[in-house]
Each structure stands twice: as C-alpha cells, then as structure tokens.
Amino acid sequence: MRTVLILLVLIYWAAGKPLEADTRSEKKCGYQSCHKIHRTKLNVHLVPHSHDDVGWLKTVDQYFFGSKTNIQMAGIQYIIGSSIDALRSNPDRRFIQVETAFFWKWWKQQSEQVRDDVRYLVNNGRLEIINGAWSMNDEAATHYHSIIDQFTLGLRTINDTLGECGQPKIGWQIDPFGHSREMASIFSQLGFEGQFFARLDYRDSKLRHNRSELEMVWQGSPSLGKSSNLFTGVLYDFYTTPAYFCWDVLCSDVPINNDEESPDYNELDIVNRFADYVLKGSKYFNTNNLLVTMGGDFTYQAAEMFFNNMDKLIQGFRKFRPDINIIYSTPSCYLKAVNEISKGNGIKYTVKTDDFFPYASKTYSYWTGYFTSRPNSKRFERQGNNILQVTKQLVTFEKLLNGKDYSKNLTLLKEAMGIMQHHDAITGTEKQHVVGDYVRLLEKGIKAAETNVGSIIHDLLSKDGTSGNLKIKLESCLLSNVSYCHPSKADQFTVAVYNPLSRNASHYVRLPVDKTRFQITGSNGDDIPYTIMPAIANFTDFADSSPSDLVFLADDIPPLGLKYFHLKVQHTRDIPKIKEVVQHRLGDEVSGFTIDDVTGLLQTVTLNGVTLKVKQEFMYYHGANGSNLGEENQASGAYIFRPADSTRTAVSFADKVTFTVHSSEFVDEVHQTINSWIKQVIRLYKQENYIEFDWVVGPIDISTNSGTEVISRFTADVDSNGTFYTDSNGRQMLRRVRDYRETYDYTDEEPVSGNYYPITSRITLRDHSRNLEIAVLNDRAQGGSSLHDGQMELMVHRRLLNDDDFGVQEALNEVEFDKGVIARGQHFLTFGPIKSDDSKTSSALQRDLAQKKILNAWVFVGNATGDEFSYENLKEKINFQFSGLRRSLPPNVQILTLEPADDRSILLRLEHVFEEGEDDVLSKPVAVDIADLFTLFNIESIRETTLGANQWLDDNEKLEWDLHEYSDGRASVNYIEESRVGSSLDDFVVTLTPMKIRTFIIYV
C-alpha cells in the first residue's frame, strides 16, 4: 500500500502540466453543458451539492472513511462514490464537487475504470468542480499566502486528475463566517467568474433581500481596479435544502410518491409547494433565474435517494407546472444564465467595495470569537506557512543545483496547510480531538518537509557541489516557544538561518540553551557575539525545558539565502554580560521605551526619534454564559464572542505589575509578571525599529466558573477619530469606523463584539493632525478592535464554559496535560509618519515588518557533536553563506512562490506588496528583470498563468456585467472603473502594479 501511495504521489507530481489534455476526445463541459434556460419563464436551478467540512466534529480521516457515526453520520468516500454512481444513471443530473482534499483521497482509491468514468462525467459537465481548493478556507484568520497555496494545490490536483474540464469557474464559500475583500480579489485573480456564499450580517441580509441586492459585483481591490471585479451572489435561503424538500439520507422529509394509484400520492402537492417556494424566492432576484441549493452538510452519502426524488420533482413540474422551467444546474450554469438575461437588458448590479465582516447571524450572535479561538493552532499554522515557503525554495534550489528532487517531501505539508485553511480548522471551531489531529497532520507535514533539509543546505553551501554527505541533521526547533530545542543542548551544533525574503535581512537567532558559554563562528570565521537571556517562563510540562535563551544576530542574510553558524560550548570563556538593572528607560533616544515605575506598565515608546505615550495592559472580558435558548441567551463560545457585560468595558488584570529588567548588547527586556498565569517580556532589539511584546497567557483561571477572554490593549496618545484600520488576510488594509457599517445601519446591541474585526496581520490607528500612524502587528490571527479613540486591543486567548450552539457541542475549554492550555505569542508595535518625503512611511515600516514576520528567517539547528564537525573541518567542505538571488529585489516586490511545478518547470509568483497610494515611492509600479535573477539557473522560457497556476492566463475569459452608476453613493466610493493593471512581459521583465501578483510557469 505504501508503494502504491508513493507511486500515486509521484504520478501526481510528475503530471503537473496544468493544461495537459485529457485523452478522451469528446468534451462538452463548461457553459456548453448547461441545461437550457427559458427567456421568460422562471428558471429554477437545482444545484445538488454536499458541504463537506475538512474536519470539524470528526477528523479528516474520520469524515473521509465515515467512521465514528456516533459523533456524526458522515462519510465522504460515500458521498463522492454514490454521487458518481448516481450521475451515471441519468445524464440530466448534475453534481458539484468542492473540497479537493477529499476528492484526492477518494481518487487515490479508485480503479482506472472509475477514474475514466469520472473524467467522462466532468468532460460532459455532469460533475462540475466548484471552488476546487484543498479546503473551503476561512476568510478571517487565513493569510493570503496560504489561501493562494491551497488553491494552487487543489486546482493543480484537479488539472492533473481531471484535465481542463475540471477547472472551476466559481468560488463557493457557502459556509465561512464572513467574507473578506482579499478573498474576492484572489477569486478574481484566479480567473473565476464569481462566488457564492450564505453567511452575512442579518441586517445586511435583510436589506439586500428588500432591495434585490443579494447579487452584486464586488471589487476586491481598488489597486487592481476593474480587473478584480467579481460577481458575488448571496444564496437567498442559506446553503441548505429548502425545508420539506430534503430527500437526503440525513433528512426525513416525505419522498415524492408519483403513483396516482397510491393512497400516499403526493406528487402534485409537493410540486405546488415547491412552486410556491421558488416563486417567493424569485422575487428577491433581478433575473428570471433562481438558484436553489439542494444539499447541505455531508448530504449525498446515499446520493441515489436524493437524486431519485429530484428526478421526480422535475418530472412533476413538467407535468403540472410547465410555467416554471426547473432544471438540474450548477453555480456556473446559474451565473451564465443570469449574465445572459441581464447583460444588455437594463439589469444592472451594484458594486461592493468593503467586506462582509464581522458576521452577526442574530442580534446577539457575533461570529467574532473564532478570530481568536485556539491561539496555539492559529500560530502553528503560521509557522507551517513559514517553513513551507522556506522548504519550497530550498527544494527548488536543490533540484536545480544537482537534480535531486525532494518535492515529494513537501506533499504532506502542502496538504496539511491546505487542510489548516479550512473554516473549522484555522478558525478553532472544531472539537478538541480534531484540533489534535490537525496539529498531528501539520507536525507530520513539517517533519516530512524538513527530512532532507540538512543535505540540501549542505549541498547549497558545499564548495565542490556535492558535499551533502555531511551527516548533520538540521531541524526546526518547533518547541523553542516552550524553551526546548534538542540539538541546541549539544556541546557542538550548527545553525543555518535561511532568509526566504527577496531582499537581505538580519535576524536575531534565539535558542533555548542549558549552557551559558559558547563560541560562535560565522561565515568569515569571525567570532559572533551573543548574549544569554533568562527564558520567559518555566514550562514545567517539558522536563527538558532550558532556563535561558541564547541570542545572537544573523546579520545581513542574502535574499533567498543562508548564513551558517558553528556553535561550541566553551567552559573557559567569560559569560556574556547580562545586566539586571533597575531602570525604567530602555534603549536610547532613537529607539527605546519606558516603564511606569508605579504601575510597571509600558509608559512611552520611542522609535526613529519620535516618542509617543503608549500604555499596554492585559485585560479580560468574562464570556457570556448562556443556554442559547432564545437569542438573548447566546453564550460566548468557539464561534461567538459575547462579553457577559454588554457595556464597552474590559477589566484590567492588575493595576500594578511586577517586573525585572534585563539589558544586554543586542536586546533590552522588561520581564513583567501580570499574575500567576500571565507573563510578558517587552523587548527591544537594538537594530530594530519596533517594540516586541512576548507574552505567555494561561492556563486561564476558570475557578470562578466564568469563561474569560484575555486581551492585550494598547492605549496611545493619538486622536484616531473613531476610525481604525485592519488588514484583509494580511494583504490589503481596510478602514473601520467604530459603531458603523458602510452598507447598512449598524445597531449597537453588542458594542464590543460588534466592533471586532479579524486582525490577521495588523491593526493601526491614524492621527492625521500629527501625520502619525501607530500599528500593532501580530504573529497569528486574532480578533481586535479600537473601542475608544487611541486604543487598539487584540484578543490573545479565550477559555469558555458553554458551547455556543453552532454544532460543536463542546465548550471552548481547551485542556492539555489536565490543565487549560498556555498560549505564547508576540505583538510588534511600530509607528511612523502617514506621509513622508524623507523617512520611511508608517506603511513602509509595517509592510517591511509584516513581510519579515510572515517570512521569518528560519533557523535550523543540527547536533554536530564530534571532531569531524569542528569549525575547521567544516570550513574545508562548505561555505557558510549562500544566496539564491543575484541581487535583492526592490522593497516593494517579493517572490511570493518559488517551487517546482513539474519535472522541467518551476512555479514562480512575484507580488507587489504595496497598495495604490500607500507610499509615494513604493506604491509605484515596478519592473523586475528576472532573466538572470537566480544564481542557480537561467530562465529559458516563461508563460503566465492565472493565480492558481492551473490555466494559461490568455486562455482565461470572463463575462462582463452591467453595473449601476452609483448615483446613490452607496458602496461605490472606492470603485475603480478602469483597470490599472498592465501585464506587459517584455522578455523577462515583469512589471507589477500595486497589489499585483503575477504567476508564471518558467522553464529553465
């Protein structure tokens, strides 16, 4: 079996030609395969679909195989299998397949006969792949890197298995709990025609129903303008089957009895009731088309059952209601029909330019808790992305260097990361045992990805090209957050610091160590200075936790490059100086901070010579307990954030905190103890222009029988005027106004939660009178807000005692080793001028810092015990430095993706990391000549694809829509009529306009 699996994996990777033609000749997919619509009758598009969470109440495997029916009767292999079976029976039937993680698991188990059948069905539009990503990703807590990666994985898998007709055209985000503008932009760049979803604020929904504005055109990016337009449809009655018409094995609605001789004959009655339903629904839409979702969570495990009755429903309409044209359909066929009817016929669509956050399903039910829920897995996912990008680059280099292809090492990590994006994974809205499985998968993926990292790095560094024989196994110290790293306990070890950024970067290496005296030798044989700092806290559950951190600077690491260090414990050397000082001012007059000597809290921060009053404190809300019976009894839970106290008041843990101060050559630290379970280090690395807040929170005390939601609040002396800014999936910034929504009337029943937004990367405040923007960046997604002017708060951890009744049936009361879990993380505070001619703008500072944190230099450590690994011996064989690029790219350009595409080609993505207008200099279009950019290869030819790397860009065509002329001013303020995006490709010079990502298959 293992052999088979590996073989399949090989086939899959080897077959990575996005446009390889399927062997069957006859194809009639896409719009050609749609059933005919009628120009005047109501067209009812029945869309059979199954919503299959990639983990939720059960693990991915449990869902796939259908085990643990005591938890939930759900088996994906049965859903796909029986749907394929049912499609064969009647060529009119349609089905859509969404989650490629499951499809791939299923496909691997199928015989060639079944695979041929599936391709045949796809080639004839009877089975349509929709969305096609590895999972249906969340849109709040996800980062755009990983969204793009998981679409790439899914879409290319579809290409490799099903061919061209499998390429999806539609985003199908029916379940995620709110919708981001960046996601809309990504869909558009993927070449998709539109997206559909079900969840939006109840007030927004009501208004859109009343105004027939459930369908709109969403401009996902003002920087990209018209090219980021995306038809967006809200399903008018959620994504499930209309009540009384669910003929799934999970439902118990009365089946259609069409035998007129039977006493239970009900065909006419059901047809008429369905007709009433669709006639009512059609009133909310502008064309004579209505999409009716026929399915729901894990439906179609017994597909024949559902299809059988839908066949009868359609037959019944033919007989009794010929006034209505009811057809099997798909979202793309529906969209095409809407376009056909509306375009040129005076039916115009409004334009959406903001986003759909936060999502309130009912008056007191704001889905803002999940922005923070399960902070540890949210952080682990971010680490997963970091090492995935690092290893993708390394594997590419190794392959080009000497033909060794370790691509398959990356498969598990890519898949795990795809799974983690799922809207019940990264969100923290799954059962406890399921998060355990996600972590297992991700850890397994990381371990697999770094299997050969030692030999790759040593190959890249080697003086003769193949000195990879060095038997130093390099590995990540994933547990350094709990002060544990196995190889750095050795007496002699090496450290490789890889910089995945497209420009030089410096990095403070920080490793848990048991010893205090080291000799560190760097690339030029120079003796590298270091310091020893006390560890932030004792992690007593890890018996081997180290008491101290070793800190040294890996300076100026080349772009996509390495620095290598040799470390040896010294018993004779002096211990580096660590001053434990009693002072409240740290750093200097350029960068520094002060501590209030009464409260022990942060008092001021100085950056680039500018000093600002900033207070930082840990506070909490008690989460509402509640029975969930009646909307006013909504409990705070994994999904929902609802403070027990509905006023805008968080409570501070302590008016006064104790602290110690540690100062050294590189870094100054204030170690605060807030209470018995909250500690924080406020830290200034001397070369950096930000302040780091390194906190450890937990186990949250629940001895008072109250759920507690912990925030870190920054209060600065800035006049933010009710406005703050939050990022969208770590990319675009969106303006938020407290107690206000752009497209509907805000009501203030939940004054805290109603102002919470997803903070995937940063939250900022602007004081225009002072030309100042202050930002807090984070290391994982969190919920956050600015509830008062000058304030920014981020929720860091939550522990709750009631389930919030959206299916999980467990309170979010995470327990590990019989205690509530501990979360550790960092915030990064920076500020600067909004506009600047001379110094860096705040935007430039934040973009730079954000890039550095998401693509952090990655530290690999290897036990190098033994004389053969002495510095002297090593330097004979290897260089201590490597660069993948010949030169740094400009600061507004980043290589977003570099990975092997197939045997002979590479997938390369370049991105412009600035938005239009952010920075006078950096927001300009930029041209990059990539011809000789890479040190290890020259580009032979290059061809541009859509964002998912599954379709040549010039093969992608899109429908046009007629738009309203925004006379009412609503939703049109940011709309850009003309596309500003150029896509010239002169030889190998790639031009990038702001926010542009360009994707290429390059042949080398």
Add this chain to the structure above:
Amino acid sequence: MRTVLILLVLIYWAAGKPLEADTRSEKKCGYQSCHKIHRTKLNVHLVPHSHDDVGWLKTVDQYFFGSKTNIQMAGIQYIIGSSIDALRSNPDRRFIQVETAFFWKWWKQQSEQVRDDVRYLVNNGRLEIINGAWSMNDEAATHYHSIIDQFTLGLRTINDTLGECGQPKIGWQIDPFGHSREMASIFSQLGFEGQFFARLDYRDSKLRHNRSELEMVWQGSPSLGKSSNLFTGVLYDFYTTPAYFCWDVLCSDVPINNDEESPDYNELDIVNRFADYVLKGSKYFNTNNLLVTMGGDFTYQAAEMFFNNMDKLIQGFRKFRPDINIIYSTPSCYLKAVNEISKGNGIKYTVKTDDFFPYASKTYSYWTGYFTSRPNSKRFERQGNNILQVTKQLVTFEKLLNGKDYSKNLTLLKEAMGIMQHHDAITGTEKQHVVGDYVRLLEKGIKAAETNVGSIIHDLLSKDGTSGNLKIKLESCLLSNVSYCHPSKADQFTVAVYNPLSRNASHYVRLPVDKTRFQITGSNGDDIPYTIMPAIANFTDFADSSPSDLVFLADDIPPLGLKYFHLKVQHTRDIPKIKEVVQHRLGDEVSGFTIDDVTGLLQTVTLNGVTLKVKQEFMYYHGANGSNLGEENQASGAYIFRPADSTRTAVSFADKVTFTVHSSEFVDEVHQTINSWIKQVIRLYKQENYIEFDWVVGPIDISTNSGTEVISRFTADVDSNGTFYTDSNGRQMLRRVRDYRETYDYTDEEPVSGNYYPITSRITLRDHSRNLEIAVLNDRAQGGSSLHDGQMELMVHRRLLNDDDFGVQEALNEVEFDKGVIARGQHFLTFGPIKSDDSKTSSALQRDLAQKKILNAWVFVGNATGDEFSYENLKEKINFQFSGLRRSLPPNVQILTLEPADDRSILLRLEHVFEEGEDDVLSKPVAVDIADLFTLFNIESIRETTLGANQWLDDNEKLEWDLHEYSDGRASVNYIEESRVGSSLDDFVVTLTPMKIRTFIIYV
C-alpha cells in the same frame, strides 16, 4: 402518468413470451459469471443482499418510496437504484434482487437507459435475480394455488423485463418462519436448483451445526420422488451480516480504513477478525465453501457505502490473507461451487423428507401464533384466490370467444394476491395500518378483476355471440359475510354462479336479503325452490345488514361453467317454510347430527350412514403476557403462540350453550349462542356429506386484561394414537406425532404451542382399527393440533395485549370501529373409511370437499331492476347456462390454471390432486386428452414449461448430488430413489402421476 402506466402494463402483458431473447448479444450469466473458486483454499462467498419485506411495519408503497422514516428507514427504490448504481462501478461486485413486486414498481419508473444497464448487468451475472416471486411467501398459511400464481407472476415479469438471464435458479426463503415440504416440492418443479433459508427450530439447528448437516437434499414429495429433490441450505449464522462487518447505512460498524498513514488504520485488524469468523463458520460445512450473507432487512439503501467496504475487505484479504479466497458471489454461484467440490468426491448429503414446522427460535418462543393471527385477512386472501381463478378463466373464454382482452383487469388482483402471500401479510405479523393497506389492495384488485365480469358472462351466455350489451353489472357480494349485499336488495336481480372446477358441481347460493318472497327462475325456465334462514348474527356496524339469508341450490353447474338465475321479489307468493323446531336430531339416517340437550353442544354426526360421537366446543387459552426480557418472559403475540398456562389445558367458554334449531327443505341449522360474542350455526346441507360449522367470534373480551386465543375443539370417539395429519399448503398431507419430531429430540417446554402446526386446509385423525379417518377442513389457514387422542383443535381468533418483540412493536389487538374485530368463518367436518373398495375413501371425500372450498362456485349478483330485464326479455337474448369444457375431467384431475399467457397463447396447468397411495383408484396415473376439451377453442400446438411458466421444460437442467445411503434410518423413511414421474405428451394427451402439476403454453 395514468397513460404511461397503462401503456407499461400493456407492454408487460403483451410481452409475455417466456423465452424471448434479449436484444443484447453478449451474455455471460448463470454459472459462467461466477468468480473463480479455489479447490483447496477456503472460498468465502460474500453474498450482498437486501431483505425487503413487501409490507410489514410500513405499507408496500411506504417501503417502496421510503416514506415514514419515523417508523422505519427503508426505501426500496433507493435499494434497487443505488445497488444498480454501485454495480456499475466495479465489475466484480454482485447483488441479488429478490422481491419482484418491488422490482416491478421500480422498473416501471426507470428510463430506457437504466433498463438497458440493468439488462446488461443481469446478462453478465452481476445482478442476479433470486427467488423472483412477487414476494417471499410465507410457507405456513399460504395455499399452493397462490404460491404458484405468485411465482408465475414474478418469474414471467422477470422474463418480460430482463430476459433469459434473469431466470432464477434458487429459492431464497431466508425469513419465513418455518418451511413446508410442499414449498420444497414447488421449488423443485419450478426448475430451481436449491433453496436457502435461515429459520429452523433451535434444537434442529444445533444438531445440524454439530453434525455438519446444515446442507441437505430435501425430497419435497414422495409422490414425485427424485424429481422433487432440492438442495437445501440453512444459512449458518442467520441471514444478516456478521456482527461487526455491517457497513450499511443502517448499521454503525467501523468502516475499513486502509490508509496506513491514518491514526485510525484498521484494515489488517478487520481482515483478521473476518478471517477468524469465516474459519470458524467453515467448520460446519462439508466443502471448502462458505456463504456469508452481507445484508439484511432493507440494507443497501446507500449501496455504495456497503460495497465500498466490501471492496476494501476483499483487497485486504488479497494483501494479508491469501490463504483464503474471498469473492463476491451469489447463492447460485455458491451452490455450484458446493456441487463442484462435493460431487464425485465422497461428500454426500443427507435427505430430508419431513418439514420444518413448527419453528421455535428459543425455548419458549414457538412461532405458531401467526398460523392464526388476523383471521379476517387470511380469509379475504382465500376469497381473492377464488375470484382470481374464476376471473382468469372467464377472461380467457371471453378472449377466445370474441377477441376482447380484459387481461389487464386482472393485473391488480394478481399483484395484490402476490403481495398477500408475503410472510408478513398472510401471516398477520404486520402493523395494524399495514393490514388495512393489504385489504385495500386486495379489494381494489377484486373490484378491478370483476370490472367487466357482467359483460363477459353475458357474452358467454349470449345467443348471438355479442349480447354483452346487457347493462346488468354483475358483482361479488364480498360483504355477505356480514349479511350485506347491495344488488340482492333490489326487487329484481340476477345471479350468475360460476363453477371453476373441472367437473360439474352443485352449490348452495346464500345471499343476504331483506325480503322473504321471491320468484327464482333457472336455466330451463323452471321455478327454483328456495328457503329463507335467519342471518347468523346482527352486524350492527353495517346499518344495511340484512336480517335473513336466501338459500337456493344451483344444481349441477357445468365444469368451468355457469348457471344463471333470475330473481324477482314477489309480494304475493307464500313465504317458504322455515321450521323453528325443538329437536336435537337433524338430517336423516344417512347424513345428520344430534345436539346434546343438556349442553347444547354437538353430540353425534352421521355421514354416509356411519354415526360417530363428536363433540365440538369453543375454548380458549389466555395468551402469556410478558416483557420479553429473558426468554422465559416471552409474550404471546402476532408471531408467537404461548399460553399463559403451560399445561395442556384449554378452558371451555361454557358448559352449556343456548341454541335454536331451523330446519328447511335444503338445510338444517342449529344456531348456538356460546356467549355474548361467540355464535355458531351448525349446518347440514341436505345434498352434502359434511357438517358445516359457521362461527362468529368477537370482539374478544379483554376486560379481564388478558389476551385470549379462541379455539374450536372437536372431540371424536376415535383412537388416534398420538398421531394426526395436517396438510402442507393445501396439498400434501403430513403425519404429525404429538410430542415428537422426526429429526431431532423434542423437549416439552411448551406442550400446547410445541404441538401446533399450520392447518392450511385440513387436519385429520385416523383410527386404523376402525378404518376411519375424521377430518376438519377450514376456509382459511389456522393453527391447529391434536393435544389428546381423538381431539382436533383449530384456533379461530386471537387478541393479545403484549407485543412479542419480533419487531412489530404493536400488540395483536386488532380494533375496528373502536371495537375488537369480529371473525367469521367455517369449518367442515367429514369422515369416511381410510381404505375402501366400494364407497369413497376419506381421502377422496376430503380432496373433493377441499377442491370445492378452495375453488368454490362463485356467485355474482346484479341489480336487474326494470322491465327490460324481466326473465322473458332476458331469455330472448341469453342462455342461462354455459360450459367451458366439453366434459368433466376425472375427479383426480383439476385445471389448476387457465389464463391468457400473451396475445396468442394460453397458460394451462393440469394437476393430479391425489398423492401416491391415498386412494386405490384415484391415486393412479391419469391421462387427459385436452385436444378438444374446451368448448371455445381447439389447441393448435402445446409446449411444456417449468411450473412457473417461464422456461421451456426441456431447457431446464439440474445439477446432481451425491446422497447418503440412509444407514442410520433418520430422515430417509419416505425417500423415493427413482423418479416415478413420467412426462409423456402424445399429441394432446397429458399424463399425470400423483401430485404432478404440468404447465403448458398452448397456442390456439
């Protein structure tokens, strides 16, 4: 829809050529399509199957469409549909389809594409039709007429839809509650290779396991000898899926996870556990083959689910247990494998000659209650058979007379009768609402069948061939049992009495009437004498019930012929004499009976001049109440008969009953009142040589909170020596010995119920010293026994307060119109010499009487109000008599079936109604020349088929088995080594040996 249905029905009927070849050329069905077995390894035959009751907890329609999931999740359309779907996915998969009632419902709804697919699957042995009858009939309460009919309907439907490859080879009686010898004989005559079932007495089962005698050869009929041999297999572990391996949607066993990377991987473990199971099971069998049923009640609604896991199971065995050859299989492939391995290799089978009644599943759980449960539907079913045979004959004649084809009128009745044979229909083991639906179907079928009876009869009688214009609608008086008949309330009406017997018969017409003075005119214009008798009881729920019965004799009706009568109410005529007399002796010295003047009970009976002391009394058992928790708490219920008092004691309702005596020219009656809810008429028709007991029982009193089971016990002065005789499905007679079983040790935990047997037609006692046999015949199936010498008892009605826990979850407490139901019925007592040279033997008397009661002359009544229908006007147009045969057949031959086969052919069955040795004269072979037998047609050509009329007899081939030489004497006493059955067909002379049924398609 109606049009489509009718069209389909027409196609179905028109296509009735049993051997029409399917249009597809490539066929590889039957044994050719079996997966290979291994000669030395254990071959495990996985047999995927679904056991689909044709009504039980839900109605037929509810099961078919899958409604009422709150009662049971069961939808047959999904089972067949999804199984077909799943078979397409993998050519190795196999599935068997059993109940044709459901298959036909499903088939009618399918597209031509699906039908083609199904034929393709059948032609390749991937879908195999097993059993193939309309339903899986009960074997206790069913009559052989209806068993044969329902097989004919099912098998010919299969022929018409699926063609030759659909012809079943195997009887699949997995659920019926005991097994009859006649059924085995029928299977054999159907050309089947064998049968399988699951239920047999727990002691028998244990013994057969221990002796590896779960498989045997059953000789179904000593008269037919070897030709009635049938391989018979008991499924070793019931008919369900082995525990832990049920992967159906109705089960919750863990699915196979074959992903070695998954934490839930369990493939190897499941394979090994399954291997343990089959290795254990194989010990009970003689060859290296084991049949494992993979399925159960209503499984495979989501077939892909089950097959998916079986695929994996098989793959798992290939990987880990190549020592075992596990294959998808069918019962026929299994049987072939067993034959291949055993035949000629010294593996011999024992021979079974008795039957498998009664069935005890546990110590106190004797399934003998259902022999009697729901006496009204049991009777109604028998009436359904009667009118079905009558209308089949009439429709045939009409078609031959003038080409009018009313065959389709019979469809609903044939189907309803097929359904009624089901082992939860005729048995009375269904929910109350379901029996209501059965009655509805049967009534609807009867109404449909007699739609054109008036015009047919008038056509047959017409003087000029087409006087069918007579607008007298003739109909059956189905409610005459509650003294109600609508047309006989008219002032002028006609009565047609049709005799479906193949010889002349006389019949006492008995009609409820409101008036007392009539003029009845018969065939020769003669004035027919009549009498008026008081109705047996007031059926106050029918407001229109008539107070009296009109009785007259329809004398000497021709074979397959009619007599017609004209009746006119007379206001001037004398009222016929009805003597209400005070006397205890009725009848005369040839035939008569006396009543004990103290007790009011029957005292003596005189028949053919012989007088015997016979007492008849109504008695009861209280049914055991019980929780069913623990076998000793078994309750008496629909299935189970368990007296509360475990001694052999029934209690008499009354030591003394009141009675009145009514004597007339034709008939003498004693009207007994046993208590407020039991009444009986003991009746002697002057021309007949039997005594009739016409009882009305109910509503059974449950005011004492006891269930009550009412019996009628006959105690005669005969020395029966612990032995009695009961019929097998109304055909063969089987010897029963009290407190004894032929093939295993009887234990006496239930001395009453353990001696109960199904009495479908009659129970007899023999007194060899007096050369006397006494018999009680009934009018429906009942349970009965002889608990003491000289006694025979029949259970007539039961009402119980506890469910007996076999799934129905309702107590057998039948209620109608808010009261317990009333049952009415007849017993017929007769006796005569066992052997006789001069007078009729008791066998001859009983066979004659049984024939007359099962094929009773059928009375149609038509309102003939109006002068145009005066006798004088009628006699101008029609004859008052018709005969379908030119001559009566010999008394030992009966035309069992006469019905249109297709457009140009007729289905004819002739039967020898005697067993070998019953009667010195009548048990001889008999030859019948049918060339000019029929008045309306001459036979052009004739071809013999198997009993089901679905295969030419000479195309039927059977496997041979090696048999034990019966050295131990067990089970071999009746075995006939050489077949005595000849099947010569010289021109049109049909020879019949005892018990032989021969089936022909005749072209006219």
